[in-house]
Each structure stands twice: as structure tokens, then as C-alpha cells.
Amino acid sequence: MPTNLAEQDHKMIRIMSTLKQQPTPDGSQPPVNRFKKIIDHVARQTVDRCWHCGTCSAGCPFVEHMDLLPNHVIRLVQLNQREAALKCHTIWICVGCHTCSTQCPNSIDIASVMDALRQLAIHDGVIDTETDIYNFHRYVYQSIQKHGRLNKLEALSRFKLGSGQIFSDLQAGLKMLTRGKLDVLPHNIDDRGALADIFAHYDERRRSFDTHE
Ligand code: SF4
Numbered sequence: 643m644p645t646n647l648a649e650q651d652h653k654m655i656r657i658m659s660t661l662k663q664q665p666t667p668d669g670s671q672p673p674v675n676r677f678k679k680i681i682d683h684v685a686r687q688t689v690d691r692c693w694h695c696g697t698c699s700a701g702c703p704f705v706e707h708m709d710l711l712p713n714h715v716i717r718l719v720q721l722n723q724r725e726a727a728l729k730c731h732t733i734w735i736c737v738g739c740h741t742c743s744t745q746c747p748n749s750i751d752i753a754s755v756m757d758a759l760r761q762l763a764i765h766d767g768v769i770d771t772e773t774d775i776y777n778f779h780r781y782v783y784q785s786i787q788k789h790g791r792l793n794k795l796e797a798l799s800r801f802k803l804g805s806g807q808i809f810s811d812l813q814a815g816l817k818m819l820t821r822g823k824l825d826v827l828p829h830n831i832d833d834r835g836a837l838a839d840i841f842a843h844y845d846e847r848r849r850s851f852d853t854h855e
């Protein structure tokens with residue numbers, strides 16, 4: 643969804659105006675921001691260090707395709723806006739290139755925050771934007787889980803069948819096949835036990851979402 647700075651700003655202003663209309667609790671203590679606690683824990687970051695200088699957003703090569711700027715998303719986490727953050731397109735458009743992370747003056751790894759948000763969106767079952775991107779992630783993940791390395795032909799075939807776009811990119815696919823860029827048969831790694839341990843570790847981390855609820 644190509645967009646521009648004005649649209650991204652308007653969307654953020656709309657979210658912020660909704661926020662202002664929410665009733666404030668009577669007590670002086672603000673409610674605990676469990677959403678931020680989960681994201682900080684999973685991404686191993688402290689999003690409150692962000693002072694919104696905008697450096698991450700200025701350097702992101704995919705920003706024009708996002709509905710919110712990367713630092714807008716960080717702000718939503720700081721403000722406990724779980725639904726708005728998990729439903730935005732930005733977290734799926736982000737390719738995890740780490741350009742933003744290397745430029746942040748406060749050393750916040752924004753790419754890891756985006757990754758944590760994607761994981762939480764999957765955990766919450768909130769995947770109603772960019773489902774093709776989510777499915778692509780899923781098929782790549784499953785191929786690596788099965789073989790220990792990515793079998794591109796398998797992941798791409800499953801993605802194409804699932805999305806119903808069987809013949810799109812056919813020429814490119816055939817070219818890659820004839821040039822030996824796509825392995826027809828998967829190559830499995832030898833140490834399947836180590837592979838199972840790695841995925842068990844990440845299953846355990848995913849369960850930590852629930853312990854922080
Ligand atoms: S570069 Fe860092 S401090 Fe600046 S807005 Fe982005 S996350 Fe916040």
C-alpha cells in the first residue's frame with residue numbers, strides 16, 4: 643500500500659485523537675503497560691528510550707509503503723496501543739534490514755521491535771493486513787523447520803498455490819531453475835537434534851508472551 647508522509651501523519655493523528663477520548667483512570671497511577679513489557683522482553687529492548695527524533699523513519703528504505711512511520715509504531719507501544727500497533731501494515735512491510743537500528747542514537751534495535759510485534763500479532767491472531775507477507779514468512783519458516791535450511795522451490799510453490807497466483811513470476815522461476823538457483827530436492831542438515839532444540843527454544847520464548855499477560 644504505497645503511501646506518503648501526510649497520510650502516515652494523518653493516520654497517527656487519528657489514532658492519537660482516539661486515545662485522548664479514552665477515559666482516564668481516577669487514580670494517579672497510570673495502568674501498567676503490559677504490551678510494552680512483552681515487546682521489551684521479546685525484542686530485548688527498552689522502547690521508552692525512544693525520543694522520536696525520526697532518524698529511523700528517515701532512513702527506512704521501505705517507508706513509502708508503510709501506513710505508519712517506524713517511530714509512530716514505537717510510540718504506539720509506549721502508549722499501550724496494542725491493537726493499533728499489531729494491526730498496522732508497517733510491521734509486515736518491514737523487512738528487518740536493520741538500517742534503522744544502526745542509525746538510532748539511542749541504540750534501539752527497531753528491527754527487533756518490529757519482529758516482536760509480528761510475533762505478538764501471530765500470537766493474538768491479528769493478521770488481517772498483509773496476509774500474503776505473513777504467509778510467505780510462514781512457508782519459509784516451515785521449510786527451515788523441516789530441513790534445517792530453506793528450500794526455496796518448496797516455500798515458493800506453497801506460497802503460489804496458497805495465494806492462487808500460480809502462474810505469476812513463472813518466467814522468473816523457470817529462469818532461476820535453469821540457472822541452478824532453485825534446488826528441486828531439499829537438502830536436509832545432519833544434526834536434526836540441534837535443529838529441534840533451536841525451534842523448541844523459540845517455542846518457549848513464544849510462551850513467554852502469556853507469562854507477561
Ligand atoms: S531513531 Fe531511535 S530514538 Fe530516533 S525515533 Fe527512531 S527509535 Fe526513536
Ligand code: SF4
Nearest residue numbers: 702736737739740742
Ligand atoms: S528494519 Fe524495517 S523499519 Fe528498519 S529500516 Fe529496515 S525495513 Fe525499515
